[in-house]
Amino acid sequence: MLDFLNLIGYIMLMSDIRANIFFINTSVSLFEFSLSLFEPSLSLFEPSLILFEPSLCLFQHSLSLFEPSLSLFEPSLILFATSFNNFIFTIDVDIVDHEVICILILANLL
Structure with missing residues (x-):
């Protein structure tokens, strides 16, 4: 059992x-x-x-128009932001040997 x-x-x-x-x-x-x-x-x-x-290409082209006026600023780093289609672009502009180097940081606005 x-x-x-x-x-x-x-x-x-x-x-x-x-x-x-x-x-x-x-x-x-x-x-x-x-x-x-x-x-x-x-x-x-x-x-x-x-x-x-x-x-983005058009936006970068418009940044090159600002190049001559950037030499008027003392600091080597200029930080500005602009909004575009629910996105925010934070651009770090470094002046190195009279060239402008842009680093684009893209953050989605929620």
């Missing part, structure tokens, strides 16, 4: 383990599926970055 109860307990334990493994596999499959749904949204985000790039 004891062996029979042990056998039933073993079967119940194994079925519980199999059920847990099935649940884990299902969870992993659902997680992978949700990641595959997330991937197209990333590829939709890429073209907006490509469209954003020419505006």
Whole structure:
């Protein structure tokens, strides 16, 4: 009788383990599926970055117009910011050998 109860307990334990493994596999499959749904949204985000790039070029070109007037300032570092399409550009301008080096830091305004 004891062996029979042990056998039933073993079967119940194994079925519980199999059920847990099935649940884990299902969870992993659902997680992978949700990641595959997330991937197209990333590829939709890429073209907006490509469209954003020419505006950066125009912005850098407009900075070169300020180059002659920068020599009037004493400090070698001028920090200014301007907003553009929900983004803020912080530009560090260093005057090195009469050249202007711009470092563009892009931070999304939330």
